[in-house]
Amino acid sequence: GESVGLHLPTLSVQEGDNSIINCAYSNSASDYFIWYKQESGKGPQFIIDIRSNMDKRQGQRVTVLLNKTVKHLSLQIAATQPGDSAVYFCAEFGVGQGAQKLVFGQGTRLTINP
Amino acid sequence: DTGVSQNPRHKITKRGQNVTFRCDPISEHNRLYWYRQTLGQGPEFLTYFQNEAQLEKSRLLSDRFSAERPKGSFSTLEIQRTEQGDSAMYLCASSHAGIETQYFGPGTRLLVL
Numbered sequence: 718g719e720s721v722g723l724h725l726p727t728l729s730v731q732e733g734d735n736s737i738i739n740c741a742y743s744n745s746a747s748d749y750f751i752w753y754k755q756e757s758g759k760g761p762q763f764i765i766d767i768r769s770n771m772d773k774r775q776g777q778r779v780t781v782l783l784n785k786t787v788k789h790l791s792l793q794i795a796a797t798q799p800g801d802s803a804v805y806f807c808a809e810f811g812v813g814q815g816a817q818k819l820v821f822g823q824g825t826r827l828t829i830n831p
Numbered sequence: 832d833t834g835v836s837q838n839p840r841h842k843i844t845k846r847g848q849n850v851t852f853r854c855d856p857i858s859e860h861n862r863l864y865w866y867r868q869t870l871g872q873g874p875e876f877l878t879y880f881q882n883e884a885q886l887e888k889s890r891l892l893s894d895r896f897s898a899e900r901p902k903g904s905f906s907t908l909e910i911q912r913t914e915q916g917d918s919a920m921y922l923c924a925s926s927h928a929g930i931e932t933q934y935f936g937p938g939t940r941l942l943v944l
Contacts, residue, residue, distance in 0.1 A: 723907060725871060749931045759834075760922050760935035761874065806873045810931045818864070819924075819933060821873025 729828045734795050740790040740807035740822045747809035752792045756803045802829045835936035843942045844913055852939045855862045856925030863906050865898055866922040874897050874922050917932045
């Protein structure tokens with residue numbers, strides 16, 4: 718299959734370990750953020766979202782942390798599985814002019830080692 | 832399957848030819864978005880519709896690109912006189928108006944030779 722993100726930052730973790738993927742966003746006025754997972758040859762898949770009035774949100778095996786002071790998001794994946802191998806993108810929802818578009822970060826390739 | 836669908840999944844064309852892609856959004860979603868993704872990058876916004884109205888276009892959308900959503904359901908993205916630089920994955924997403932979460936389709940991979 719095709720490869721998404723040949724020169725992305727990479728993170729390799731052992732199966733069963735926890736992983737943390739980081740993202741810096743650009744607009745301090747953004748008030749909504751989403752993490753997407755993208756497998757090779759597929760479109761981005763919604764994982765979890767968070768609003769700017771929160772600093773933490775938990776889902777099933779995933780947690781998103783938001784630090785508005787330094788414009789930083791992180792995605793924590795607990796007990797990683799082989800199926801977690803993918804490229805992960807954070808996206809911020811634009812504000813002001815062009816408010817309806819998502820602005821994506823660079824992406825991180827996560828590889829799970831058996 | 833009630834997700835966003837896109838056709839074709841892959842398209843190879845020669846430079847100078849016209850191509851058209853189709854997107855069928857999630858049925859109850861009235862907003863539809865087009866993004867372009869090149870290797871090593873995140874998706875970049877091209878344009879979006881609310882119902883049949885095209886409300887925003889990116890500067891990335893040159894005159895050779897046109898998008899339509901005539902009945903407020905499916906949308907088409909046409910590229911005229913394709914160039915090698917148009918080679919990319921073209922992604923479609925949809926959402927409810929007033930809800931920011933966008934759900935993506937599988938994309939159409941375009942290769943211009």
